[in-house]
Amino acid sequence: MTKPETVYVTYIAAKPEQVWQALTSGEFTKQYFFGRRMESDWKVGSPWTLWMEDGRVDCQGKVLESDPPRRLSMTWHVEWMEEFRRLPPGVVTFQLDALGDVVRLTVMESHHESIDEKYKEGGRRGWPVILCGLKSLLETGRPLPPFDMSA
Amino acid sequence: MDKLEFFYVTYIATTPEKLWTALTSAEFTRQYWFGMAIESDWRVGSSVLYRQEGEITDRGTVLTFEPPRLLSYTFHPVLDEEMRRERPSRVSFEIEPLGGKTEPQGQAVRLTVTHDDFPPESKVFPRIRAGWPAILSSLKSLLEGGKPLSAACR
Numbered sequence: 001m002t003k004p005e006t007v008y009v010t011y012i013a014a015k016p017e018q019v020w021q022a023l024t025s026g027e028f029t030k031q032y033f034f035g036r037r038m039e040s041d042w043k044v045g046s047p048w049t050l051w052m053e054d055g056r057v058d059c060q061g062k063v064l065e066s067d068p069p070r071r072l073s074m075t076w077h078v079e080w081m082e083e084f085r086r087l088p089p090g091v092v093t094f095q096l097d098a099l100g101d102v103v104r105l106t107v108m109e110s111h112h113e114s115i116d117e118k119y120k121e122g123g124r125r126g127w128p129v130i131l132c133g134l135k136s137l138l139e140t141g142r143p144l145p146p147f148d149m150s151a
Numbered sequence: 152m153d154k155l156e157f158f159y160v161t162y163i164a165t166t167p168e169k170l171w172t173a174l175t176s177a178e179f180t181r182q183y184w185f186g187m188a189i190e191s192d193w194r195v196g197s198s199v200l201y202r203q204e205g206e207i208t209d210r211g212t213v214l215t216f217e218p219p220r221l222l223s224y225t226f227h228p229v230l231d232e233e234m235r236r237e238r239p240s241r242v243s244f245e246i247e248p249l250g251g252k253t254e255p256q257g258q259a260v261r262l263t264v265t266h267d268d269f270p271p272e273s274k275v276f277p278r279i280r281a282g283w284p285a286i287l288s289s290l291k292s293l294l295e296g297g298k299p300l301s302a303a304c305r
Contacts, residue, residue, distance in 0.1 A: 104304065
């Protein structure tokens with residue numbers, strides 16, 4: 001595992017506890033994470049699952065670090081596409097820094113060195129959409145309006 | 152060594168026209184850019200002045216002005232002696248409307264900010280890389296909720 005290759009930073013007018021809950025609770029994630037529900041007890045070593053609306057598993061992995069409301073790290077394995085299923089898992093880490101009444105949320109994604117660049121495109125394109133939706137939801141009570149990402 | 156290019160994408164529930172105004176009007180920039188007024192007549196070749204509390208901190212020249220899609224200008228810090236000696240870099244804003252399914256409420260845009268053309272060993276690059284995400288997050292907050300982020304997050 002090399003240093004994080006995909007890093008995205010956003011600042012959210014919310015409490016760290018609210019951002020933590022928005023990242024870890026399925027009730028929240030289904031509103032901004034392409035309808036997906038995140039589920040785990042978030043204990044170190046526990047499994048986590050990102051469920052698609054039709055009940056299929058999108059991604060899953062194990063919790064590596066859990067220090068609410070500051071840092072959450074997990075292995076990340078994409079399950080729903082055959083091509084991705086045989087790849088070694090990546091690592092995704094959320095870092096929350098409280099700065100006054102604002103939280104700086106940093107998402108870092110690392111991959112095994114053997115991973116081809118094309119498999120990193122989903123994270124590079126996806127995290128900004130997901131985290132912008134999370135920020136909108138926490139600050140205004142509404143997620144981003146639905147749009148076609150490939151537009 | 153990593154390439155000295157800052158690249159950031161943000162999605163904002165607004166219209167291209169409103170976002171364009173927010174990028175080019177000093178009244179707006181002062182609100183989300185933590186007090187910074189960005190002043191220009193926005194003709195290609197005209198100068199751009201960054202003014203904080205009356206003092207000019209950075210200068211630039213308009214390179215592209217195509218409302219409400221493309222804006223670019225050079226960026227040259229002039230307060231700090233060491234940064235002043237560095238040649239200007241370039242910042243570009245690209246605005247893309249994203250068709251919402253629930254228009255007119257459902258409008259969203261993708262804003263891509265690219266800041267590049269830095270000399271090797273640039274002293275300016277680490278500063279702008281650390282600065283942009285807070286500014287662009289505050290811009291999103293202002294356009295969506297009417298309130299920018301507080302300066303405490305800088």
